[in-house]
Amino acid sequence: MQTNDGRTGNADLGKALCIITGASKGFGRSLAQLASPLLRPGSVMVLVARSGDKLREVQSEISGTIPAKDGLEIRCVEADLGRKEGLQEVVRVVSGIEPPAIDHVLLINNASALGDVSRFAADFTCLAEVDSYLSFNVSSMLCLTASVLKAFPRRDGLRRSMVNVSSLCALQPFKSWSLYCMGKAAREMLFRVLAEEEPDVRVLNYAPGPLDTDMQLEARSLSGDLELRQTFNSLHASGQLLSCSQSATKLMQQLLRDEFESGAHIDYYDV
Amino acid sequence: MVTAGKHQSEMQTNDGRTGNADLGKALCIITGASKGFGRSLAQLASPLLRPGSVMVLVARSGDKLREVQSEISGTIPAKDSLEIRCVEADLGRKEGLQEVVRVVSGIEPQAIDHVLLINNASALGDVSRFAADFTCLAEVDSYLSFNVSSMLCLTASVLKAFPRRDGLRRSMVNVSSLCALQPFKSWSLYCMGKAAREMLFRVLAEEEPDVRVLNYAPGPLDTDMQLEARSLSGDLELRQTFNSLHASGQLLSCFQSATKLMQQLLRDEFESGAHIDYYDV
Numbered sequence: 109m110q111t112n113d114g115r116t117g118n119a120d121l122g123k124a125l126c127i128i129t130g131a132s133k134g135f136g137r138s139l140a141q142l143a144s145p146l147l148r149p150g151s152v153m154v155l156v157a158r159s160g161d162k163l164r165e166v167q168s169e170i171s172g173t174i175p176a177k178d179g180l181e182i183r184c185v186e187a188d189l190g191r192k193e194g195l196q197e198v199v200r201v202v203s204g205i206e207p208p209a210i211d212h213v214l215l216i217n218n219a220s221a222l223g224d225v226s227r228f229a230a231d232f233t234c235l236a237e238v239d240s241y242l243s244f245n246v247s248s249m250l251c252l253t254a255s256v257l258k259a260f261p262r263r264d265g266l267r268r269s270m271v272n273v274s275s276l277c278a279l280q281p282f283k284s285w286s287l288y289c290m291g292k293a294a295r296e297m298l299f300r301v302l303a304e305e306e307p308d309v310r311v312l313n314y315a316p317g318p319l320d321t322d323m324q325l326e327a328r329s330l331s332g333d334l335e336l337r338q339t340f341n342s343l344h345a346s347g348q349l350l351s352c353s354q355s356a357t358k359l360m361q362q363l364l365r366d367e368f369e370s371g372a373h374i375d376y377y378d379v
Numbered sequence: 380m381v382t383a384g385k386h387q388s389e390m391q392t393n394d395g396r397t398g399n400a401d402l403g404k405a406l407c408i409i410t411g412a413s414k415g416f417g418r419s420l421a422q423l424a425s426p427l428l429r430p431g432s433v434m435v436l437v438a439r440s441g442d443k444l445r446e447v448q449s450e451i452s453g454t455i456p457a458k459d460s461l462e463i464r465c466v467e468a469d470l471g472r473k474e475g476l477q478e479v480v481r482v483v484s485g486i487e488p489q490a491i492d493h494v495l496l497i498n499n500a501s502a503l504g505d506v507s508r509f510a511a512d513f514t515c516l517a518e519v520d521s522y523l524s525f526n527v528s529s530m531l532c533l534t535a536s537v538l539k540a541f542p543r544r545d546g547l548r549r550s551m552v553n554v555s556s557l558c559a560l561q562p563f564k565s566w567s568l569y570c571m572g573k574a575a576r577e578m579l580f581r582v583l584a585e586e587e588p589d590v591r592v593l594n595y596a597p598g599p600l601d602t603d604m605q606l607e608a609r610s611l612s613g614d615l616e617l618r619q620t621f622n623s624l625h626a627s628g629q630l631l632s633c634f635q636s637a638t639k640l641m642q643q644l645l646r647d648e649f650e651s652g653a654h655i656d657y658y659d660v
Contacts, residue, residue, distance in 0.1 A: 192516050199514075229531065229583045230538040233480075235473050238528040239520065246571070247519040250510065257511040281581035281652070290527070293578035298571045300562035302510045305614075333586075371562070 117365040121146040122212035122267065125154070125205050127198075127256065129189060129249075130219030132157035134321035135273065137166050138352035139216055142360050144170045144180060152181045152205055156198050156219065160186035189219055189252070190244035199255040211267060213260040214363070217249045217295070218273040222323055223287030226332045232286065245291035250298055262308055269363060272299045274313040274373060284332035296373065303371025310370055314359050317376030320349040350376065398646040403493035403548065404429040406486050408479075408537065410470060410530075411500030413438035415602035416554065418447050419633035420497055423641050425451045425461055433462045433486055437479050437500065441467030470500055470533070471525035480536040492548060494541040495644070498530045498576070499554040503604055504568030507613045513567065526572035531579055543589055550644060553580045555594040555654060565613035577654060584652025593649055595640050598657030601630040631657065 124147050130136040132155075140155055147153065153170075155163050163184035174180055185201050187194035223241050232238055253270055260268060277285060278292035296313050303311040318324060318340070328340035343349050355376050362368055362379065405428050411417040413436075421436055428434065434451075436444050444465035451463060466482050468475035504522050513519055534551055541549060558566060559573035577594050584592035599605065599621070609621035624630050636657050643649055643660065 195516055228586045229579060230535045230587060233532050233535045233539060235476055235524070235528055235532050238531055239524050242523045242527060242575075243516070243520050246523060246575075247516055250519055250567075250571075251514050251516050254511045254514045258514060278578075281578060281585050283582065283586045286531075286579055286582040286586075289582050290531075290575045290579045294523075294527070294571045294575040297559075297562060297574035298510060298567055301564065301567040301570050304562050305509045305564045305567075306511060 117367070119364070120148055121151075121214060121363065123148045123210050124151045124212040124214055125202070125210045125260070126151065127154040127156070127202060127213075127215045129156040129198075129217055129252070131155035131166060132159045132162035134323065135316055135319055135352045135356060136216075136218040138356035139218065139359065140166055141170060142353070142356045143214075144174060146360065146364070147180055149179045150209065152183065152210070154183050154185060154198070154201055156185045156187055156189070158186065158188050160184060189248040190240065195248050195251055195255075198252060199259070202256055203259045205259075207260050207263070207266070211265055212269065213256060213266065214269045214271070215253060215256045216271040216273065216359075217253065219249075220245060220273065220291075220323075222285075222326050223291070225284050225288065225327060226330045228284055228332055229286040238287070241287050242291060242294075245287075246294045246298070249295055253302070257306070257309070267310065268308070269310040269312070270299070270302065271359070271363075272296065272311075272313045274315045276315055276375065278313065278315070279373065282333070283336060285336075300371045307370070310366065310368075312362065312368055313371070313373045314362065315373065315375040316355040316359070317350045318343055318348070319352050319355055320344070321352060324349060398648070400645070401429060402427045402432075402495060402644065404491050405432045405493040405495055406435070406483070406491045406541070407432065408435040408437070408483060408494075408496045410437040410479075410498055410533070412436035412447060413440045413443035415604065416597055416600055416633045416637060417497075417499040419637035420499065420640065421447055422451060423634070423637045424495075425454070425463075427641065427645070428461055430460050431490065433464065433491070435464045435466060435479070435482055437466045437468055437470070439467065439469050441465060470529040471521065476529050476532055476536075479533060480540070483537055484540045486540075488541050488544070488547070491541075492546055493550065494537060494547065495550045495552070496534060496537045497552040497554065497640075498534065500530075501526060501554065501572075501604070503566075503607050504572070506565050506569065506608060507611045509565055509613055510567040519568070522568050523572065523575075526568075527575045527579070530576055534583070538587070538590065548591065549589070550591040550593070551580070551583065552640070552644075553577065553592075553594045555596045557596055557656065559594070559596070560654065563614070564617060566617075581652045588651070590651070591647065591649075592651045593643065594652070594654045595643065596654065596656040597636040597640070598631045599624055599629070600633050600636055601625070602633060605630060
């Protein structure tokens with residue numbers, strides 16, 4: 109993969125603590141696979157998802173491709189980030205890593221849910237449902253990011269990169285996608301504030317484009333808005349959905365080049 | 380100045396454009412109505428409501444709501460009957476939301492020609508701290524529940540209680556902020572919440588073309604919230620900015636800004652889903 113193209117940038121992600129949420133499938137899984145060869149010996153990769161079994165599959169896939177000498181420690185954390193205990197477990201694992209041992213902490217907030225896209229804004233009368241959605245998609249991402257920054261405070265020689273897997277939905281409204289658009293807009297703004305407050309942290313809102321994943325399948329089968337559903341179906345039918353690998357590659361390139369403006373929204377199709 | 384009791388208030392409402400002279404025979408619901416901007420909205424809306432209208436005022440302080448109710452009732456002649464219902468409720472709690480929905484659902488839809496919901500209730504959150512300080516899930520959940528979830532659920536409940544019908548105008552207002560569009564240091568919760576509410580209402584406008592949806596940013600108001608902002612903000616530059624706005628008399632009165640919102644609602648020309656700032660119009 110084109111990593112060292114003559115520009116100032118990095119050939120790899122350093123001796124890193126790389127945390128990826130929603131790592132058991134789809135985009136998160138591709139991120140884990142593509143990041144692993146970019147991590148120097150002594151790096152730790154923390155993969156988070158609700159399915160311990162699927163995480164261990166990802167771990168096997170990765171370990172199988174790395175020569176034993178390139179010691180990459182992979183820790184699977186089976187946790188539901190929508191629950192306090194889940195968040196605490198991830199923080200516990202992350203806090204167990206010795207800060208001076210690494211030169212780069214990279215958190216990719218990828219875990220995400222569509223919410224019930226069969227219904228419209230005017231249908232969401234249940235407080236518990238909306239609270240639960242926001243807790244998983246917004247609160248947990250804020251608290252995890254904050255916890256990682258606290259566990260790895262600013263230090264000369266330590267690069268800190270915080271990624272929000274965003275969406276076009278953070279910028280534009282889509283019918284029958286009220287929860288998802290609302291959550292993505294909140295996350296995007298949060299990371300823009302973070303970028304203002306923490307100038308030494310590299311903050312990125314990356315919108316991956318329309319990916320061929322289970323989430324996309326949900327979108328094209330269940331969306332309450334028929335026009336939107338048709339749009340997704342035709343993207344799928346005409347082979348225009350992106351592979352996770354394609355989009356994850358672009359995100360990795362952005363992180364390696366490290367030229368993005370902190371707090372910026374970068375879409376797959378922009379770069 | 381607004382003269383109570385007239386259908387056509389002395390505020391410039393009928394300036395030759397197509398628009399309304401008043402808000403109709405309305406159900407007007409205002410959250411956070413006990414003080415500040417919400418209180419001004421209640422005061423300014425009341426003379427614009429035709430006889431038979433109902434105003435539902437929501438806040439946590441029942442006492443303050445009753446003061447607002449007295450102020451308003453005192454200025455309306457008995458014949459211009461405006462029923463005011465005070466709902467003491469904490470929208471951050473399920474029971475609070477349910478209580479408001481219960482009161483609203485008790486009003487006969489056929490009896491009114493306009494349902495107007497102004498989602499004004501709002502909290503700054505802890506502005507003394509920065510994004511990297513928010514490690515407590517319960518605190519962030521609680522903030523989002525009050526500022527985002529309850530506003531979505533209330534809006535949805537009102538739309539369900541008053542479904543689309545010929546002759547029924549439905550207006551949903553989100554009291555927004557510049558913070559919905561631009562990040563401000565030490566204001567992560569507030570910016571995040573306002574951005575979420577704004578996007579929600581943009582989706583609502585797309586989904587419900589017959590509903591008049593407005594994101595109104597009132598400008599920097601001289602309120603308790605503003606006092607919090609200039610005393611407590613963790614970012615010193617921001618605090619200085621607010622202090623100098625205050626000291627130089629550039630803060631807006633709630634009355635000034637509420638007047639503009641009422642004008643927008645009367646003219647009813649805004650693009651549904653638009654973000655309108657006090658300084659834009």
